[in-house]
Amino acid sequence: MKPAPFAYAKARSLDHAIALLDGAPDARVLAGGQSLVPALNMRLSTPSLLVDINGLRELGEISRRNGHIEIGALVRHAQAERSSAIAQLAPLLTQAIPHIAHPAIRNRGTFGGSIALADPAAELPACLLALGAEIEVTGRTGRRSVAADEFFKGLFETALGPGDVLTAIRIAVPGSAARFGFAELARRHGDYALVGLAAAGTVHGGGLADVRLAFFGVGDRATRARQAEAALESGNLDAAVAALQHDLSPHSDVHASAATRSHLAGVLLRRVAAQLDSST
């Protein structure tokens, strides 16, 4: 279990990183390395070049600007987990991050890395969908912003193109009526979830509006359950659970059958809906 030979370059600046990536179409960005390095060792990934962006300090900050909270791509999970700004302005993330793997992995793994990898069972892509986040991508042609709903394209596939670096995540600061919920079911603490759900909504009258339900572990990517969202907005939880049959197409694997995943998605929706209702 040794990686195939590869070249390594430490980026001196973001422009340098982009130039390096541009020169080698199969290059991979090395951030925390918590998924990439095992993939290299198992020879599941055999890039000719690793571009190490760990020296780019400007990508490691959490800041508030223009009604948004901005999380740099190199912010470590542990840093985000402890951040009072995130706890205050994006509490869904504070709720979700302890579920990401184990402390040692959270110490090293990065926020941007998790988004860029787009593992279908990972927590953060679903959180960004629920939060309606914007993902900032920097490439040869400059910066652009991609809505989370447009970012995740398929199994480990994103809107990132060759030469692109994911540089930051922006999340709008929520209003006082915003509500969040999160739950996941994993066989062991720290494992990828069999099924998970990140949710957001706004208290409106006696019910909920702007409901966003983002499931993970039940498809090829984090997925919005749009019919269920509509049913929940109309106050019908049973209909929302039933709608998951249309919204989700879970798979079978060694950990759980599709039928189990489908059933568990309904259980999670009831539990998370209770969080949305009860959180103040």
Added chain:
Amino acid sequence: MKRTPDVAPIVTALDRPNSYIGRSVPRPNLARLTQGRAQYVSDITLPRMAHVAFVRSPHAHARISKIETTAAKQAAGVIAVVTGAELAKVMTPWVGVLTHLKGIKSAPQHPIAVERACWQGEAVCAVVARTRALAEDACELVEVSYEELTPVTDAETALDPTTQVIHPELEDNLTFERKHEAGAPDQGFAQADAIIETTFRFGRHTGVTNEARSIVADWNPGEQRLTVYQGTQAPHMMQNLFAKHLGLEEHQVRVLTKDVGGSFGIKVHTYADEMATVALAKLLRRPIKFVADRLESFVTDIHARDHRVKAKIGVTRDGTITAFEIDDLTGIGPYSVYPRTSGIEANQVVNLVGGPYTCPNYRARARVVFQNKNVMCQYRAVGHPIATSVTEGLVELAAAQIGLDPLELRRRNLIPDDAYPATGASGIKFEALSHHACLAHIDSMMNYAGLRAEQARLRGQGVHRGIGFAAFIEVTNPSAAFYGIGGARISAQDGATVRLDATGALFCATGVTEQGQGTEAVIAQCVATAFGVPLERVRVLTGDTDNVPYGGGTWASRAAGIGGEAAWQAGKALRANVLAAAASILQADPKKLDISNGVIVDADNGRERIGLDEVARVVYFRPDTLPPGFQAEMVATRHYVPRGYPFAFTNGIQASYLEVDTDTGFIKLLKHWCVEDCGTVINPQLVDEQIRGGIVQGIGAALFEHCVYDERGQLLNGTMADYLVPMAPEMPDIEVGHVVTPTADSELGAKGAGEAGTAGASGGIMNAVNDALRPLGATPITEIPMTPDVVLRALNKI
């Protein structure tokens, strides 16, 4: 974590001055292990050492039509590329059979596949290079052409006439079959008021060791000698096998086993890739290192369990068990593993089912079949978790059927504590067990009545908790009955050599080995106590076939009971020798002297007479001052093998308390108890941790661990991400209690403790889950691992 308090020695012979028997002294190797100064095989680097990596078959069953090695041979750093056919000229193949397993058969197995690969992961070509990374690079350049053959993967159909026979020369896919009948089972079932019949399924799993299998082999043509550094449980067994299959004399082979990062039975077998490494060292005349990586560990480390047992119990209304019947089927891969065979686990299932109980009526059949999956063989608590889960699963289903408390049903059927010696329905012999004392102990330790009350109260609040038990027996301290009588050159006896050094400290060389479980501590405790020195004055050497007495090593819970007794006797013998020397110096009667705390004392009043250092000084440097004709002997060797019984059975009972989330099918373990009887407890902390560790592996089997194969014979979850080992957050607090019934076969009285935890854990947990779900009308669960799929199906929710 609760630690059992130090107990006073209970046998007078052990009641020595400064006795360490029954004391939780720290392990002498703790500092070495925790400071990173241990020596594992991976740490070994020799001059001119090269590394081997293996090209492994991606198919479960395939003919190898061509191996193109030209490109690989030209790759950077490559020293040699060797095929199975080429290595077959250096090393002879082996066949894993034993004569006492009547009719067992297997096919010759080569270190590297020749012509045909029989499971996914079998090595088909070796690449030796300067580094492991370069060897792996070159592996990718070896082009192997395969013709895929139909794989045999389902044990249920392996014996069908239409199924392909994996080894045509064997005529069918049956490895081994055993039938046993005792008493009058038909009559027993006829007398029963209730008969429960069900099928139990046990997932195939493996023992994930912290340190992967590792070996460095060094052939020295100048000395015509092979030195093998190997993480193994049985150095002398391996010495014999390396010699035999390389055509060497045993004395031409030295096996060195220093620190080993866990074994669990995984490292007591012959592995083709390790044999290939040794053969390559001889062929290439240079040291070769092989360290299995995790991916190859999953497809080559032996797997275990994978049994389907159809089982039946009869019980009367008053709670008398009238008969047991089982039909066990297990698929063991394409070869019976050498030299212990893959027939032992099924054989143990037949031996052990019904074992704790008086019921004499028993019918059993076990069939072991070949299939194209990784090989299966003996892993911690061989056969016991299966036999225990089947027996105890049936017992609790019967209890529920007749409406009797499950502990009460056991009380009415367990062999009485005063009925020994006794013989089980399968013919196994028990010297002295303590089922009823253990049951009474666990009843009060867990506050059973209180837990039942809590369970009922919570049930009213929609919380579904379950309590499950598993009474067990466990084979330990094996005599030659296990392997020797079947023709395997695996030592049942073990020895210890104790030497007084020139400053009065002791050095003990023992044939049993240290796998991280604490052998060195236990041996040192026995020697220090028997001889009479502080523990820190004893240094223990293990794992060196040139320098330790011939012995079996560590398996079947034998290190403390057998190795400990040999060390105890050697310590006593050396004490007598040293007292003879001291007496001649002091001109005293040796019978009136003793050794206490490293000093020669008067036996009756403890008055100090002379230091051990002074005795050693005189003996070694001034023997001229000793009386004429007196020769001091400062080395003593003793051996021990149990003779009274084939095995020293231990016994005990475990209990699990858990909660099932009936919405998700998730199981939360709340608490686990085990009361066991391993005879004399030499080191309570080590025993308790062995029990706990064993239970954790049983929990792994019950809830998590499973080698999942598809119908093509492909392992689907061979990584640490997908194969779920039990981890700390999911583990309950485990409380351990003891009843002590020493074996009279040895002076020490110690039986084994290494496997009992694994024997009973999965059965207890299965019973607890069924106890939790029974009021909900769920179908009883009779398979492990109990995944959310399994639980939700039982609840009819998916």
